[in-house]
Amino acid sequence: MILHKSVTYEKEYMDTMDRLAQENGHLRSFRYFLNQAGSWCSEENRKKKRPKVVVLGPGIPEELIWAAGATPYWILGGSLASCVWSDEMVPRDTDPVSRSLLGYLHQPTGVDFSDALFIVPVSCDSMRKIANLLYEDGRKVFVVDIPPQRLDPYAEEKWKEQMIKMTEAVSKHVRGRVSVKSLKEAAKKILLARRLLKNFLDVSCECRDVISGTGKIFVQNSYYYVENLEEWSIAMRNLTEELKIRECADESNVRPQILLMGSPIYFPNYKIPFLIQEAGLSIAATADVTSMKIYDMPSLRRIKFDREAWIGEIASAWYRNDGSPAYAKNEVLYRHVCQLLEEQRTDGVIYCVLKGQIEYDFELERFEQMFESQGMAVFRLETDYQYQDVEQLRIRIEAFSEMLTQKCLEEEKRIP
Numbered sequence: 001m002i003l004h005k006s007v008t009y010e011k012e013y014m015d016t017m018d019r020l021a022q023e024n025g026h027l028r029s030f031r032y033f034l035n036q037a038g039s040w041c042s043e044e045n046r047k048k049k050r051p052k053v054v055v056l057g058p059g060i061p062e063e064l065i066w067a068a069g070a071t072p073y074w075i076l077g078g079s080l081a082s083c084v085w086s087d088e089m090v091p092r093d094t095d096p097v098s099r100s101l102l103g104y105l106h107q108p109t110g111v112d113f114s115d116a117l118f119i120v121p122v123s124c125d126s127m128r129k130i131a132n133l134l135y136e137d138g139r140k141v142f143v144v145d146i147p148p149q150r151l152d153p154y155a156e157e158k159w160k161e162q163m164i165k166m167t168e169a170v171s172k173h174v175r176g177r178v179s180v181k182s183l184k185e186a187a188k189k190i191l192l193a194r195r196l197l198k199n200f201l202d203v204s205c206e207c208r209d210v211i212s213g214t215g216k217i218f219v220q221n222s223y224y225y226v227e228n229l230e231e232w233s234i235a236m237r238n239l240t241e242e243l244k245i246r247e248c249a250d251e252s253n254v255r256p257q258i259l260l261m262g263s264p265i266y267f268p269n270y271k272i273p274f275l276i277q278e279a280g281l282s283i284a285a286t287a288d289v290t291s292m293k294i295y296d297m298p299s300l301r302r303i304k305f306d307r308e309a310w311i312g313e314i315a316s317a318w319y320r321n322d323g324s325p326a327y328a329k330n331e332v333l334y335r336h337v338c339q340l341l342e343e344q345r346t347d348g349v350i351y352c353v354l355k356g357q358i359e360y361d362f363e364l365e366r367f368e369q370m371f372e373s374q375g376m377a378v379f380r381l382e383t384d385y386q387y388q389d390v391e392q393l394r395i396r397i398e399a400f401s402e403m404l405t406q407k408c409l410e411e412e413k414r415i416p
Contacts, residue, residue, distance in 0.1 A: 009081040009107070013041035016268035023212040023277075027246075029239035030215065033222045036232075037267065040225040046110035049073070052174045054113065056101055056130065058224065058264075058290055059121035059146065059326070061318035064167045064311060066186035066229075069176030073116070074224035077101040078266025080385040089133065095356030096385040097266065098126035102133065113139070117173040119166065121146055123289075123326040124359055142169050146326040147319075156319055163315035164308060183310040193229055196236040198294040203243050205284060205344050210246045213258075213283025214273040220290060221267045256347040256404040257284035259340060261367075262380075263354040264288040269385050272352050275394055279401040284344055287337050288323070295321035325359035337367065341374065348404045349378045350397075354385075377404060 017034050024030045039045050051073035053065050058076060065072045077097035085103030105113060120131040121144040131143045144162055147155035171178045197220065204216050211219075219239065226232040258281045265273060265286065273283055285291075295317065323333035340346070349371055353360050364380065371378045379400045383389055 009079060010041050010043055012079060012081045013037065013268045016270055019270075019274065020212075020215055020218055024215040027211060027215075027239065027242055029235065029242045030211070030219075032235040033219050033239075036222055036226050037218075041268070043110060046107075047112075049111040051111065051113065051116050053119065053170055054105075054116045055119045055121075056127065057121055057123060057324075058293070059123050059322065059324050060119055060144065060166075061163065061314050063183070063186040063190045063314050064163060064178075065119075065170055066189065067178050067182040068167065068171040068174055069182070070170060070174045071227050073111075075101055075104055076221075076224055076264075076266045077104075078269050078385075079104065080269060080387075082107065083385060090129075093356055095126060096269075096354055097263070097357070098130060100266075100385065102130055105134070116140070117142060117170065119144065119170075121324075121326075123324045124357070126356075140173065142166055146322070146324065148326055148328045150319075150327060150329075150331070156316055159319045160312045160315045164311050167311055178307065178311075180307050180310055183307065183314070187310070187314060189229055189233075193223070193233050193236070194294055196233050196240070197223065200236055200240045200243075201285070201291075201294065203240050207243045207246060208257075208282060208284075209255075210243055213260075213277060214270050216283065217260075217265055217270070217273055217286055218267060220286070220293075221265075223290075223293065225267075255280055255282040256401065256408055257282050257345050259285055259287060259337070259346045259349045260352065261287040261337065261349065262352040262360045262364075263357050264290050265352070266290075271385075271387065271390065272350075272381070272383065272393075275390070275397050276350060279394070279397040280405065281348075281397075281401050284346055285340050287333060287340060289325070289333075292321055292323040292332065292336065325357070325363075330363055333363070334366065334370075338370070341376075346376065347408055348376060348400065350400070351378060351380045353380065353382045355382060356384075377407070 017037055021034060053070040054073045054075060056075055058074065062072045077100035079100045082103035083096055083099040085107055086099045089102060089106065090099055117140045118134050119142050120127055122128050122131070123146060131141055134141045144166060147158050149155055167178055200219065201216065204211050223232070258276060260273065260276065260283050276283055321332060323330060323336060351364055368378050381393060381396065383393060
């Protein structure tokens with residue numbers, strides 16, 4: 001699939017969804033997620049949207065927004081078509097996620113952001129620049145600085161203070177009242193969604209090839225494209241139950257299993273996972289900031305009856321489990337990868353870095369040492385949202401696939 005500059009935003013989404021439908025059309029429950037994505041990208045539906053609270057990127061504990069009576073409108077980037085809308089606003093070498101995100105905010109037709117409060121977590125330098133552009137554009141902006149040193153004894157307190165202020169800003173903007181009851185209900189709703197997502201990811205690993213690796217990424221990304229989280233949770237449970245009753249692939253014929261990590265893969269730009277599958281590899285799991293949404297919060301039941309205590313505990317749980325590139329040393333992501341390798345078979349790692357997102361390269365050396373100690377091959381690739389490099393990437397990924405396949409065959413021969 002090669003996307004030309006003339007292709008519209010809506011068609012870019014539809015092309016990806018058509019491919020996903022071809023791969024996973026046998027799963028009846030998968031259709032809900034396709035329908036939700038189709039509604040998100042539809043120009044007709046976008047023109048009806050007038051969100052109150054917009055979150056740029058996944059780096060905010062959304063319970064605090066739900067508790068104020070608002071529905072977070074997530075903008076993550078991921079679209080080549082929306083990059084075009086920001087051509088005159090950013091330097092040429094700006095990373096594609098930031099370009100796509102900013103372009104979406106300035107789309108020529110679509111969502112009305114005139115009454116929105118923009119929450120901008122500063123996970124990289126580009127996000128700080130975007131926040132400033134929004135200020136200059138006369139937007140209402142709340143900038144969140146993520147303390148980068150978790151070893152700083154005051155880091156978590158700084159974060160909690162910001163979250164209390166952010167909750168107040170959201171509450172004031174939407175004219176909602178944040179109470180212990182609303183915090184408790186929001187926390188319960190988000191916790192259920194996280195547990196259902198975790199269960200889906202676990203079951204999909206056991207039922208390899210029943211749902212494609214790209215399909216798993218898509219379902220995980222769908223969390224950011226729905227407004228009715230209760231409905232999404234029901235659909236997630238239904239899909240997981242459907243996977244359980246499907247016949248799993250023969251383990252002896254399973255393709256080499258890949259851990260995909262580095263820059264997050266955002267819908268609809270699934271160029272890399274599609275190429276991985278075409279090369280004969282299977283995406284066993286992803287490890288990035290979006291996959292960290294599966295964290296649990298068992299301590300909430302012990303919180304004393306106090307509004308700020310609830311906000312603080314929700315904020316702390318998020319901070320302790322955040323795997324964004326904002327941190328000087330991303331220990332949370334490192335531990336998460338270690339756990340993934342213990343829980344499931346992994347034959348190799350593809351580490352994708354989008355051009356301009358150098359923060360992910362800083363982490364690569366440490367991960368390479370860990371994978372090398374386990375005899376696991378790592379393939380780093382650099383790309384952007386353009387499709388001109390597809391054939392070059394295909395050749396390199398196919399070579400990596402052949403190497404892993406040969407290695408797997410040799411290991412099978414050694415098993416008595």
